[in-house]
Amino acid sequence: MIELTENKFRVRFAPSPTGPFHIGGARSALFNWLLARRYGGQLILRIEDTDLERSSRESEENIKAALRWLGIEWDEGIDIGGDHGPYRQTERLPIYAEYTQRLLAEGKAYRCYCTDEELEAERQELLAKGETPRYLGKCRNLSADEEQKLIDAGRKPTIRFRVPENQNITFHDAVRGTVSFDSNGIGDFVIVKSDGLPVYNYAVVLDDALMEITHVIRAEEHLSNTPRQILIYQALGLPLPTFGHISLILGKDRSKMSKRHGATSVDQYKALGYLPAAVVNFLALLGWAPPGEQEIFSSAELIELFSLDHVAKNPAVFDIDKLNWINSQYLKKLSEEELTEMALPHLKATGLIGEELPPERLDWLQQVVGAVREYISFVAQVPEHAAVFFNDDIIMENEETAAILRDPDVARVMDEFLARLAQLDAITGEQVNATLKTIGKELKLGGKKVFMPVRVALTGKMHGPELVSLIPLLGVERTMSRIRHSMALVK
Numbered sequence: 001m002i003e004l005t006e007n008k009f010r011v012r013f014a015p016s017p018t019g020p021f022h023i024g025g026a027r028s029a030l031f032n033w034l035l036a037r038r039y040g041g042q043l044i045l046r047i048e049d050t051d052l053e054r055s056s057r058e059s060e061e062n063i064k065a066a067l068r069w070l071g072i073e074w075d076e077g078i079d080i081g082g083d084h085g086p087y088r089q090t091e092r093l094p095i096y097a098e099y100t101q102r103l104l105a106e107g108k109a110y111r112c113y114c115t116d117e118e119l120e121a122e123r124q125e126l127l128a129k130g131e132t133p134r135y136l137g138k139c140r141n142l143s144a145d146e147e148q149k150l151i152d153a154g155r156k157p158t159i160r161f162r163v164p165e166n167q168n169i170t171f172h173d174a175v176r177g178t179v180s181f182d183s184n185g186i187g188d189f190v191i192v193k194s195d196g197l198p199v200y201n202y203a204v205v206l207d208d209a210l211m212e213i214t215h216v217i218r219a220e221e222h223l224s225n226t227p228r229q230i231l232i233y234q235a236l237g238l239p240l241p242t243f244g245h246i247s248l249i250l251g252k253d254r255s256k257m258s259k260r261h262g263a264t265s266v267d268q269y270k271a272l273g274y275l276p277a278a279v280v281n282f283l284a285l286l287g288w289a290p291p292g293e294q295e296i297f298s299s300a301e302l303i304e305l306f307s308l309d310h311v312a313k314n315p316a317v318f319d320i321d322k323l324n325w326i327n328s329q330y331l332k333k334l335s336e337e338e339l340t341e342m343a344l345p346h347l348k349a350t351g352l353i354g355e356e357l358p359p360e361r362l363d364w365l366q367q368v369v370g371a372v373r374e375y376i377s378f379v380a381q382v383p384e385h386a387a388v389f390f391n392d393d394i395i396m397e398n399e400e401t402a403a404i405l406r407d408p409d410v411a412r413v414m415d416e417f418l419a420r421l422a423q424l425d426a427i428t429g430e431q432v433n434a435t436l437k438t439i440g441k442e443l444k445l446g447g448k449k450v451f452m453p454v455r456v457a458l459t460g461k462m463h464g465p466e467l468v469s470l471i472p473l474l475g476v477e478r479t480m481s482r483i484r485h486s487m488a489l490v491k
Contacts, residue, residue, distance in 0.1 A: 008041070008214060009036065010036075010041055010042050010211070010214045010215070011035055011036050011043055011213065011214070011216075011217055012045070012207075012208065013025075013029040013044075013045055013067075013074070014046040015029075015048065015063050016047075016048045016049065016054075016055065017056055017057070017058075017060035017062075017063060018051055018054040018055055019054070020059075020266075020268075021062055021066040022266075023269070025063075026066065026070060026266050027246070027286055029072050030070070030072060030283050031284075033072045034306040035307075035308070037303045038304070038306055038307070041214075042075040043073075043074045043076075044075070044077045044082070045067070045077035046078070046088075046089075047063075047087060048089050048200065048204070049089055050090060050197050050199075052090075052197070060078070062267065064078065066270075071277070071280060071299060084212065089203050089207065092203070093196075093197075096198045096206060097196075099206055100159060102236070106235075108162050109159050109161050109191060110159070111139065111147065111157035111158070111159055112138075112139040112157055113142075113150040113157050114135075114138055115155070118138075122136060135187040136187065137188055139157075140162065140188060156195075158190045158192060159190065161189055161202075161228070161231065161232065161235070163186050163231060164183055165184060167182075167183035168180055168182060169181045169230055171226065171230060171240070172242075173223075173243050173244060173245055174242055174244030175246060175311050175313060176245060181227035183231070186228060186231075189201065200225070201232070209239070215242045216241045216244070217244045217308070218244075218245060219246060219248065220246060220247050220248050223245045226243055226245075246311055247287045247312055247314060249286060249287075249317075250315045250317050250318065251317070251318055252317060252320075254315075254317070272379070272380040273342055273343070273379020274327050275330045275331065277299070278323070278327040278330040278331075281295075281302075281330075282322065282326050282327075286316045287311055287312050288311050289310050291305070291310070296326065296329055324377035325377070327377055331376065331378075336366040336369060336373075339369050339379070340369045343382040343383075343386075346383050347383055347386070352386065352387060352390045367469075369382060369386065371466070372386050375464075375465070388459045389470070389474065392485075394457075394482055394485055394489070396456075401456055404452060405490040407453070409445055409449055410453045413454070414453070414454075414457065414483055414487055416439045416442070417435070417436070417439060417454060418483060421480050426472075427476055427479075429468035432467055432472065433467075433468050455467060457483045457487065458482050
């Protein structure tokens with residue numbers, strides 16, 4: 001089980017606002033939120049915006065909106081405040097500067113005047129020797145005169161952390177167990193850039209320590225950053241949090257998750273008509289294996305069951321089919337009214353309905369949406385499956401389908417069905433089923449010889465909504481018109 005520290009449990013989610021909120025970030029936020037809720041702790045939302053060129057308030061707002069859509073609320077941080085602010089890194093620069101001066105004064109950091117060109121040459125030289133690229137310490141022990149000459153030459157320094165030699169950096173990862181790094185393979189690393197802005201590995205340590213974060217739960221890609229961060233914690237005498245690194249998310253082809261695997265941002269899934277509860281359910285199972293065979297979980301159940309003990313070390317595979325199945329289960333729980341409300345923007349966008357929907361048409365539309373519910377995985381699919389209820393201009397999907405209507409027995413089936421429809425003003429699903437079964441019995445034809453031709457004549461397809469739903473919603477007149485049209489097409 002995850003260890004609690006002095007009955008205080010504080011986790012954070014600290015995204016960079018540099019673009020659309022990625023599904024991987026959403027999973028990290030979710031895992032932290034679940035842990036905070038399970039252990040009665042706090043989730044802090046912090047914004048890491050020191051990448052001035054790429055960061056934007058627009059992206060920040062997108063992140064916050066996506067989190068709220070998923071039901072992930074934070075207890076402290078952006079928009080809420082708290083006792084450990086500010087919660088944007090660009091507003092914390094004086095704090096970083098104070099600690100930087102302390103590291104310089106204690107000789108634990110130094111100014112480096114190497115140019116990008118010099119550093120790249122050093123990197124290439126090490127690679128050519130088969131060694132890990134690292135800074136070899138050219139500016140580590142500059143004299144005052146040497147440093148002044150570099151300043152006079154107009155060089156602007158970065159500030160590097162002085163990595164101790166021959167030190168084994170070992171820590172217990174809440175997901176991966178014991179992890180060790182050799183300090184000799186790290187090299188003195190930059191903590192403050194030449195423009196005065198702190199780098200990630202430096203700022204994140206100060207932020208986590210000063211915000212009293214007890215557990216740092218983040219993506220596996222940060223594992224290699226951890227030894228550098230631990231060294232900074234130690235140099236400043238700050239208490240270490242518990243680290244836990246959750247697995248990467250891969251596509252089904254085992255490559256890094258990207259656009260070719262489908263939608264990658266939370267906004268895209270929202271726009272396609274996935275339900276937030278379904279997305280949360282799916283993300284929770286992305287790298288976490290709960291006990292038992294259950295796959296559909298409420299948020300309350302996830303909070304009760306979630307722990308890092310059952311988080312896998314191996315990469316999690318983003319299976320869109322699994323997400324679609326989970327979402328379809330949640331869609332089935334919606335009322336026809338709720339599902340129709342979600343479908344309206346998609347139906348309007350595809351031109352199946354106008355901007356204004358007459359009240360008398362709404363009940364019919366709700367029944368249409370209900371009829372296609374079992375065929376959809378997300379709401380944006382509704383127009384594709386509902387189109388058959390709107391378009392009376394039937395086109396055969398292929399020659400195989402058209403050939404069904406050329407069967408010698410089909411004409412008799414259609415004649416009988418049309419004759420019986422002509423006697424009705426309206427028809428129910430029960431009447432549809434009974435009538436077609438009676439025709440089959442009278443003509444001594446199997447069900448497939450009756451039901452399939454009627455389906456093809458009405459839709460131009462061999463698959464789709466059940467006839468017991470389709471025909472009553474089309475009505476007698478449109479049903480008869482479609483049958484006559486389709487039979488004329490294949491003559």
